[in-house]
Amino acid sequence: MTDRRSLLAAALAAPAAALAASGPAKAAARPRRTTHGPRLARPCVVSTWDFGVAANQAAYAVLEPGGAVIRVPFRGELTQQHGYFHAGVTGAVADSACGYAAYTLMAAEDSVLTVEYKMNLLAPADGEELVAKARVVRSGKTLKVCMADVFVRKGSAENHCATVLATIMCMSGKADRGQ
Numbered sequence: 001m002t003d004r005r006s007l008l009a010a011a012l013a014a015p016a017a018a019l020a021a022s023g024p025a026k027a028a029a030r031p032r033r034t035t036h037g038p039r040l041a042r043p044c045v046v047s048t049w050d051f052g053v054a055a056n057q058a059a060y061a062v063l064e065p066g067g068a069v070i071r072v073p074f075r076g077e078l079t080q081q082h083g084y085f086h087a088g089v090t091g092a093v094a095d096s097a098c099g100y101a102a103y104t105l106m107a108a109e110d111s112v113l114t115v116e117y118k119m120n121l122l123a124p125a126d127g128e129e130l131v132a133k134a135r136v137v138r139s140g141k142t143l144k145v146c147m148a149d150v151f152v153r154k155g156s157a158e159n160h161c162a163t164v165l166a167t168i169m170c171m172s173g174k175a176d177r178g179q
Helices: 004-022 025-029 053-058 087-103
Strands: 040-043 060-064 067-073 111-121 129-139 143-154 157-171
Touching: 060 087, 067 087, 087 111, 087 129, 087 143, 087 157, 129 157
Parallel strands: none
Antiparallel strands: 040 060, 060 067, 067 129, 111 157, 129 143, 143 157
C-alpha cells in the first residue's frame, strides 16, 4: 500500500507545477486555494482509526491547495444501531479531510496533527456514501483553522449531516511514523 506522503505528493504535483509556472516565486512557495485548476482524485488512507481495509481502499480524496474532499462508501461495519453512519465515522472522515486540506499548504517534510475539533451533527447520516468537503479558513505558520461540511448521499440527493471546525498543527520537519 502506498503511504500518505507519496499519495499527496502525486496528487499535488500537477497543481504545484502549474502554480510555479504561472505566478511569482511567492505564490509557488505558499499556494492559495483557487476556484480553478486541476482536481485530482486519489485513493487515500482516511484515518489510522480502523475503518477496515476495504473501506480505506475505497475512500477517495480530491485534493487542491487548501481543500480536500473525502468520500467513504457505506458499509455495515461503519454504522450505529439504526443503520446510519456512526457519528465517530463522520467525525473521523471530517477530521481527515481537514487534515488533508491543511497538509496541502505545508512543506513536503512537514506532518499534521489535529489540535482540536468541534462537530455539530445536523441530521442522521442515512445514505450510501459520506462526503466530507474541507477547506482551510486561516493558514498560519503553525496552526491552520479548517472547516468541513459532511454530506450523506442517498441516490441523487445529498443531505448536510455535520459541520466541523478544526485546528490543525503543522509539525515542521517531523516525518510521519514509519518513514
